[in-house]
Amino acid sequence: MKLNDATVLVTGANRGLGHAIAVELVHREAKVYATARRPELIDVPGAEVIRLDITDQSSVDAAARLAGDVDVLINNAASTAGGNLVTGDLDSIREVMDSNYYGTLAMIRAFAPILARNGGGAVLNVLSAAAWSTVDGNTAYAAAKSAEWGLTNGVRLELAGQGTQVAALVPGLIATRTLLDFASKTGMDLPQDALYEPEELARIALDGLEAGDIEILDRFSGEVKAALAGPPRAPTG
Numbered sequence: 001m002k003l004n005d006a007t008v009l010v011t012g013a014n015r016g017l018g019h020a021i022a023v024e025l026v027h028r029e030a031k032v033y034a035t036a037r038r039p040e041l042i043d044v045p046g047a048e049v050i051r052l053d054i055t056d057q058s059s060v061d062a063a064a065r066l067a068g069d070v071d072v073l074i075n076n077a078a079s080t081a082g083g084n085l086v087t088g089d090l091d092s093i094r095e096v097m098d099s100n101y102y103g104t105l106a107m108i109r110a111f112a113p114i115l116a117r118n119g120g121g122a123v124l125n126v127l128s129a130a131a132w133s134t135v136d137g138n139t140a141y142a143a144a145k146s147a148e149w150g151l152t153n154g155v156r157l158e159l160a161g162q163g164t165q166v167a168a169l170v171p172g173l174i175a176t177r178t179l180l181d182f183a184s185k186t187g188m189d190l191p192q193d194a195l196y197e198p199e200e201l202a203r204i205a206l207d208g209l210e211a212g213d214i215e216i217l218d219r220f221s222g223e224v225k226a227a228l229a230g231p232p233r234a235p236t237g
Helices: 016-027 057-066 091-117 140-163 177-186 200-212 219-229
Strands: 009-010 031-036 049-052 074-076 122-126 167-171 215-217
Touching: 009 016, 009 200, 016 031, 016 200, 049 057, 049 140, 057 091, 074 091, 091 122, 091 140, 122 140, 122 200, 140 167, 200 215, 215 219
Parallel strands: 009 031, 009 074, 031 049, 074 122, 122 167, 167 215
Antiparallel strands: none
């Protein structure tokens, strides 16, 4: 799917990968709706800014009414909190699942009829290699991303009949402040050769979407998925 002259809505466009994707879309001459819960934090010249909380159905519905010309939906917004499943705060675990799974689902359900009316279009869900492999301190987020991976595979099947392309961007390690702070807090040693800048991943994501790829991986996430073909690995901690 060609993105020049497409109309694209990006969630979580106020920072990190979402911001980079929105900027790259403007560069590729797409019409862009850049959304976030705090729209005043969005700085994407050339984009139309919309307030959107994907965990609030009324906010999702309002965005769908406003952006009825969308033919590409990019679901990037997601909570990265949650901690561990067994010992973490249950409200935080629910929050991370609510945004990654139910929030993404709410957006797809609201915009699927719009995409159908506008010719089919595409959905790109931003996942994470954490869907396939996790570390202590991040298991709630990993579980939510695993659920979102299943959601993506399911809606791809359901929306095929209306001609909607459904793809997943599955990045490994993104050099965002969120990840760098988590690594510093937990003492995690990040492999520098596996870190991708948001701007680089944005180009990889949109190139893959234009090429019709179903799953868009970087080198690190490709290695993680390949490891799924073998037996589960015992924890090393």
